[in-house]
Amino acid sequence: MKFSEQWLRELVNPAIDTDTLVAQITMAGLEVDDVVPVAGAFSGVIVGEILSAEPHPNADKLQVCVVSDGHEQIQVVCGAPNARAGLKTSFAKVGAVLPGDFKIKKAKLRQVESFGMLCAEDELGLSQDHGGIMELAADAPVGHCLRDYLGLNDKIIDVDLTPNRGDCLSITGLAREVGVLNKVAVKFVEPAPVESVIKDAFAVVLEARAACPRYVGRVIRRINPQAVTPLWMVEKLRRAGIRSIDPVVDVTNYVLQELGQPMHAFDLAKLSGSILVREAQDGEKLTLLDGQDIELKAGTLLITDEKGPLAMAGIMGGQSSSVTSETRDIFLESAFFAPLAIAGRARSYGLHTDSSHRFERGVDWRLQRKAIERATELLLEIVGGEPGPVTEVKSEENLPEVARIRLRHARVNQLLAFDMPAAEIEEILSRLGLQLSAGDAGVWDVSVPSYRFDIEIEVDLIEELARVYGYNNLPVKTPMAALPIKPIVESRVETRTMRRTLVALGYQEAITYSFIEAGLQKQFDDQYDAIALANPISAEMAVMRTSLWPGLAKALQYNQNRQQDRVRLFESGQRFLPQGGELVQENVIAGVIAGSREPEGWTGKAQKVDFYDLKGHVESLLALGGAAQQYSFASASHVALHPGQSAAILRAGKVVGYMGALHPSLIKALDLDGPVYLFELKLETLANGRLPRFSELSKFPESRRDLALIVDEKTAFDALRTVALKEGGDFLKEVTLFDVYQGQGIEAGRKSLAIGLTWQHPSRTLNDEEINGTIQAVVGALKSGFGATLRE
Known part of the structure; x- marks a missing residue:
């Protein structure tokens, strides 16, 4: 502003x-x-009066003017089209200095001498207007300094x-x-109510009462259409960036700048029936004051009469009811429009006006009658006329309420970090126009004036105290607060620990989009129907991911296309699962590996990663919580994984993730260099570990026994291990698989698994009888459970 x-x-x-x-x-x-x-820097410019203006004898577009400076008559050659006898204008005499250090000298134009210059506004740095020389009021004092007359030392x-x-x-x-x-008194504008001279009024009906809870209007008849806006008003408007148009419009603009209340004036002769404030219907049209024809959208707040739309409420008036030089009777409007009813409307039509700018931010909802009285006062002074009574229609239930806030002295001192005296708090808030009443000790009940619609809660009041007291006067202190130490749950594994583990295994962290292409989503997950976005950025980002695998696979593709033949990526993030009509956001961690097992080197032949490389990485993650033995792997099918190389990861019988080789069809579809292996685990399960517990190292020797068992080729070692641990007694420390054999000597459909069982007692040496008895129990359980036999 x-x-x-x-x-x-x-x-x-x-x-x-x-x-x-x-x-x-x-x-x-x-x-x-x-x-x-x-204005620009100039001197020696006075108010001059053109006594005569005759055509130049040697130039069609020039005139020879005789100008009075109050003492003598001076000849000036001028090319302005509006130069005429009787006009009072700005006159730069010989010796005057204009902006840009341009000095006025005696000159000869087409053989006619000129002793000065008649100036346009742009030549004095007043505006960009160069349509002609300045036209001053008829009562401008001839010979008076122009700077003083116009008050340009501003x-x-x-x-x-x-x-x-x-x-x-x-x-x-x-x-x-x-x-x-x-702390200085302000001379507020307080217009006295203007007595009505006539009884004429124009009816107003509020249909959109929530959007326009107050509408004030007044009829003024028989104004003087030939009146001109006084210089003092023109200048104030110009300095506010507003061009003078005509007295009626200038007065409404002046009240807007003076009080902050947007107003509008209608030509009363162009109105029919009554004013109706309502919302627009699709297809209605309006020609605005700027000549723009617009098709109105449903929901736009309008000022209408019986014939149709007159103005876009709070934004711009219409051309059909505008005040012109022929207007004799007017209807003044001053209304309160709810900010939400105006916000965004102007921009939706490509408009931005002084009115919409104010209504969007909020206008004092008690100001409308005062603005009408002030505008009436000014109009009667400038254009005359006969005012009618003020018409006010309002909806009390939709008007804002006076905010009342409880302010605590202790809270003020806490937030401002020093003890502000109660007297100063009361003095500052009172100067701001707020009304205070003492409540409990150290507490005030504060009533907020209608023009401060930004003050709603206690901290708003404290911000006002800091602002008026002076931010630079507030003490500089280190903030102090009670910050209790957050307990560390020892059984919990932090996500950053998992990340560091994977980084140590050669992975790099990736961050992929949460939105993916619908077809790719289906290829990686047929269990969930991904939630589609209402307004996707592109077709490649149309649905919310239910797995991190599609993003990692695309990242792998991107890297392989750039000659990166050894890639290990992981990501921790959310997947979005539709469950029972709700969206469940689940945190997971996933990874992908492809390429060689080890970085390129001279020590050996490069080998491709395999299923067990990935399994080892996953087991490293599972071991972080100290509860690795609670997890198990089971053969399982997954739409994105190779049928023979996929496994579900279970904890307490519940699936917590999947791992395996990427399906050959997906490798082909994405044009990847395989094989590719992936895993995905629920973060919450991984984070929930076992509480660490001290266990003293045994001083006594271990006892180990090896067994070669022949079992069905589909039997997993993990199942044998679980049974062995259960039957092996309290002191069985470890069950290890150290050989797998199929071939000569082993019948078809069977395989040989060599396992090692290790016992250790914390306080003594176990004897052979104890070990042998336990081995028999283990072998018996394996035989009955899996049909296992000892290999001879």
């Missing part, structure tokens, strides 16, 4: 210079973007307000802030 420093100082005038004022406003949270003079301050400070989108709001910061 741009504003004139002179205008601000008319309302509040602290004894500080411009630089201090700017710094003060910025430190209060209202950042100043720019400070520029209202600066325009451009403030960049945060969205929550809509209360400062007016000169009154800014003056209130400056007054608070400097």
Whole structure:
């Protein structure tokens, strides 16, 4: 928002210079973007009056003017099309200096002498307008210094307000802030109610009561359409970045800048029936004031009459009901529109106006009648007319309520890190316009004024105290807080530990997208129907992943396409599973390996990774929690895995993951260099380990017995191991598989498994009789459970 420093100082005038004022406003949270003079640097320019303007004898586009400076008549050659007798304008006499250090000298134009220059606005640095020389008011004092007459020793301050400070989108709001910061009284504009002269009123009906809970209007008849906007108003508007149009529009714009209340004026003769505030229907059309024809969208808030739309509420008026130079009777509008009803609407039509900018941020919901009275006061002064009574229609239940907040002194001191005196708290909040009443000891009940709609909770009040007190005046302290030490669950394995383990095994961490292509998702998981995105970025990111494998497989493909022949990747993240109409987000860790077992070297022939390389990596993860013996591997089928090289990983009989070789069809579809092996495990299961427990090392020797068992070729060693541990007694430490044999001497469909069983007692040496008895129990259990026989 741009504003004139002179205008601000008319309302509040602290004894500080411009630089201090700017710094003060910025430190209060209202950042100043720019400070520029209202006019260029010039001198020697006065108010001149053109006494006569005759055609130049030697040039069609030039005129020879006789200009009075109040003392003498001076000849000036001018090319402006609006130069005419009787016009008062800006006159740079010989010796004057214009912006850019341009000095005015005596000159001869087409054989006619010229003793000065009649200036356009852009030549004085007032604006970009070069359509003609300046046209000053008829009562402008001839010979008076132009800078003094127009008050050009002023600066325009451009403030960049945060969205929550809509209360400062007016000169009154800014003056209130400056007054608070400097403890200076503010001369607020308080218009007296204007008595109605006529009884004419225009009916108003609120259909969209929630979107427009208050609408205030007034009829003014028989205004003077030939009136002109006074210079002081034109200048204030210009310095706020607003171009003067006509007195009625200028007054509504002036009230907008002065009080912060957007207004609109309708040509009463162009209205029919009554004003109706309602939402638009699809297909309705409106021609805006800027000439743009728009097709309205359903839900857009409108001001209409019996004939149709008149204006987009809170955004822009329509051309059909606009005030023109022929207008004699007007209907003034001042309304409160709920921010949510206006927010985003202007942008949806490619518009942005001063009104929408304010309504989107919030306008004082008690300001509408005051704005009508102020606009009426100004209009009667400028264009005359006969005002009717003020019409106000409102919906009390939809109007905002006055916020009441409980403020604790202890909380203020805690957040600001120092003891702010209670008297200073009361003084600052009172200057801000808040009403305080004492409650319990050290507690205030605070009533927030309607223009501070950004203050809703206790910390908002404390922020105001810090802002007005001065952020640079707050003490610098190291924050202190009670931070209890979070207990470490010893049985829990942290995810970072799993990551470090995989990194130590040669893996690199990958981060892939949570959204994948629907067809790829089906190839990797036929158990779940992935949730489709309503508005996907692309077809390759259409569904939410139910497994990390598709992303890792694509990452492997990317690397192999760039000549990376040994790849080990892992990822920890979420998969998204639809269950019972709900979305379950499950944390998992997954990995993929492909290529050679070891990095390239001279020590041996490169060998490809196999199933048991992956199994060893998975077992390293399972062992982190100290509960490796609780896990088991079972042959299982999976749509993404090779039928003969896939396994489910179980804990307490429940599947917690899968591992195996990637299915040949997927290797072909993705054009991968196989074989490729993958695993995926539930993180929560992995993280839940066994509580560490001290176990003293035995001083006594181990006893080992080896068995060669012939079993069915489909029997897994893990099943034999489980039975052996159960039957081997309390002191059986380890069951190891050290040889597998099929071939000569072993019948078809059978295999030989050589296993080693190791016992150790913590306090004595086990004797042969104890070991032999236990071996017989183990062999008997294996024979009955698996049909195992000892190999001869």
